[in-house]
Amino acid sequence: MNVFDPHIHMTSRTTDDYEAMARSGVRALLEPAFWVGQPRTHVGSFEDYFASLIGWERFRASQFGIRHYCALALNPKEANDPALVDGVFELLPRYLVKEGVLAVGEIGFDDQTPAEEACFERHLELARRFALPILVHTPHRDKKRGTERTLEILRHHGFPPELSLVDHNTEETLPLVLEAGCWAGHSIYPNTKMDESRMATLVKQYGPERILVNSAADWGVSDPLKVPKTVAEMRRVGIAEDDIAKVVWENPFAFFAQSGRLALEEIAPSATVDQRRLWEGNSVLRGQIPRVEGEAEGAVAE
Amino acid sequence: MDLLGTALLRHAASRPAWLMEAASGHAPPERDADMTFGGVPYVVGRAVVSLEGAEIDAARRSGLAWLARPCTVDEVARVVLVRAIAHAADDPFTAVRRLFVRGDNNERAAVLRALPLLRGPERFVPLATEGCRTNVKTVFEAIACENPFPARHLPDAAFFQMVLKAVFVGTPLARIEGLATRTDDELRRMARAYASERAAAGRTIPDDIHMLLEEAS
Numbered sequence: 070m071n072v073f074d075p076h077i078h079m080t081s082r083t084t085d086d087y088e089a090m091a092r093s094g095v096r097a098l099l100e101p102a103f104w105v106g107q108p109r110t111h112v113g114s115f116e117d118y119f120a121s122l123i124g125w126e127r128f129r130a131s132q133f134g135i136r137h138y139c140a141l142a143l144n145p146k147e148a149n150d151p152a153l154v155d156g157v158f159e160l161l162p163r164y165l166v167k168e169g170v171l172a173v174g175e176i177g178f179d180d181q182t183p184a185e186e187a188c189f190e191r192h193l194e195l196a197r198r199f200a201l202p203i204l205v206h207t208p209h210r211d212k213k214r215g216t217e218r219t220l221e222i223l224r225h226h227g228f229p230p231e232l233s234l235v236d237h238n239t240e241e242t243l244p245l246v247l248e249a250g251c252w253a254g255h256s257i258y259p260n261t262k263m264d265e266s267r268m269a270t271l272v273k274q275y276g277p278e279r280i281l282v283n284s285a286a287d288w289g290v291s292d293p294l295k296v297p298k299t300v301a302e303m304r305r306v307g308i309a310e311d312d313i314a315k316v317v318w319e320n321p322f323a324f325f326a327q328s329g330r331l332a333l334e335e336i337a338p339s340a341t342v343d344q345r346r347l348w349e350g351n352s353v354l355r356g357q358i359p360r361v362e363g364e365a366e367g368a369v370a371e
Numbered sequence: 372m373d374l375l376g377t378a379l380l381r382h383a384a385s386r387p388a389w390l391m392e393a394a395s396g397h398a399p400p401e402r403d404a405d406m407t408f409g410g411v412p413y414v415v416g417r418a419v420v421s422l423e424g425a426e427i428d429a430a431r432r433s434g435l436a437w438l439a440r441p442c443t444v445d446e447v448a449r450v451v452l453v454r455a456i457a458h459a460a461d462d463p464f465t466a467v468r469r470l471f472v473r474g475d476n477n478e479r480a481a482v483l484r485a486l487p488l489l490r491g492p493e494r495f496v497p498l499a500t501e502g503c504r505t506n507v508k509t510v511f512e513a514i515a516c517e518n519p520f521p522a523r524h525l526p527d528a529a530f531f532q533m534v535l536k537a538v539f540v541g542t543p544l545a546r547i548e549g550l551a552t553r554t555d556d557e558l559r560r561m562a563r564a565y566a567s568e569r570a571a572a573g574r575t576i577p578d579d580i581h582m583l584l585e586e587a588s
Contacts, residue, residue: 075412116472116473117588120472120473120475123475123476124474124475124476124479124507125506125507127475127476128476128506128507128508128509162406163405163406163473164409166406166409166410167409167410167413167475168413169475203372217574272487329413330413337552
């Protein structure tokens with residue numbers, strides 16, 4: 070099963086993760102700009118971070134046959150630092166114009182402060198200006214209320230729901246998001262957020278339309294193989310292959326293709342992944358023997 | 372209009388005013404330059420550039436051998452833009468380095484490809500050296516391969532590091548322009564040392580190291 074992980078922070082992951090993801094069917098992913106654990110205190114740190122997401126990380130992924138796309142924004146947590154806000158908004162247009170930047174994100178609420186709301190609205194203006202979809206984070210604390218406020222703001226601004234992917238849903242928020250006409254993301258986590266079995270239940274209940282699944286793997290306890298593992302669980306409970314494919318491949322592609330910057334031939338799985346012939350060359354192998362598909366073994370969840 | 376401009380206009384998917392201006396050597400306003408540069412592929416497309424018979428020789432003679440590798444039209448448009456921006460800028464180094472620093476991998480490669488075409492090339496030596504330090508192979512190859520800039524302008528230390536790095540990352544040395552003219556006892560010593568390190572570790576010695584050792588003095 071081909072997988073497009075629509076939310077994963079590869080900056081925090083190793084080449085072992087890339088290798089395991091490729092073996093488990095991940096062909097494309099989107100890395101939204103977020104918090105990197107340690108708060109940043111300089112606008113220049115964001116410039117280097119954005120450069121990494123459009124440069125180095127894209128190249129690193131390409132070595133494993135994975136297409137790396139990104140979404141860029143000032144994340145909700147750091148939107149609360151007034152020393153950063155104007156400087157990062159000055160930078161963002163210069164990066165949003167670039168190839169492979171498929172959305173504005175992740176944006177929205179964390180502590181649900183006025184500063185977060187102001188930044189959310191500025192991001193909506195940017196998304197309109199660049200005709201890009203948005204990837205919206207929903208808060209972990211007071212989640213239902215935060216999701217309701219998020220949807221209210223989108224409605225109030227007349228932002229197109231079909232260009233809005235509202236993420237980190239639970240049993241209580243999913244119906245609200247679908248009802249609003251938005252796409253609904255689910256982050257499958259080892260301990261928090263959503264798990265594979267609950268996710269399979271939700272897909273059985275609501276069907277596959279506008280529903281996405283991601284690993285949201287980052288620098289915390291998380292698992293970059295959660296989407297393939299959810300595929301296995303959905304199969305186990307008897308969800309049709311076409312419906313599974315819709316959730317983990319077709320929906321993310323259809324959502325981000327609305328950017329006008331994503332073509333199917335870019336991510337269509339090639340017959341072989343051969344590290345001797347790469348899109349962007351290679352220098353991370355550091356003396357290893359290049360991997361040729363078919364030689365690898367130990368695939369997860371396939 | 373030179374070969375770059377001709378190739379650009381022949382393959383561009385659309386030709387807005389700034390593109391026609393850039394093809395004739397005029398830059399977009401400085402405040403828009405990086406936005407224009409970043410959005411190039413959405414304007415000109417990504418068609419593969421094909422050169423006609425005599426153009427291939429002309430490309431090789433004028434420091435544009437990469438045009439015949441082949442390349443795509445967005446890369447040509449970006450090289451043309453870098454040249455126009457540098458020529459119009461009060462401080463060309465700062466203007467060109469800003470495009471490099473803010474660029475994605477393709478933008479950075481285009482900046483490095485453009486270096487031999489710029490006036491006062493010696494002032495771009497620090498940028499060429501910075502380009503050699505990248506870990507992204509396509510960016511490295513934009514300065515190291517089919518590019519006359521390193522052999523003409525890089526000091527020995529930087530040039531030799533670039534050559535050894537090419538061996539490390541598997542970039543054929545045949546792609547480095549002017550390598551024979553810069554190969555001396557010091558570079559051969561470095562090549563011998565690398566061969567010795569590989570042999571001591573029981574590893575194979577890349578063919579290109581032998582080529583370097585056999586390079587006539």
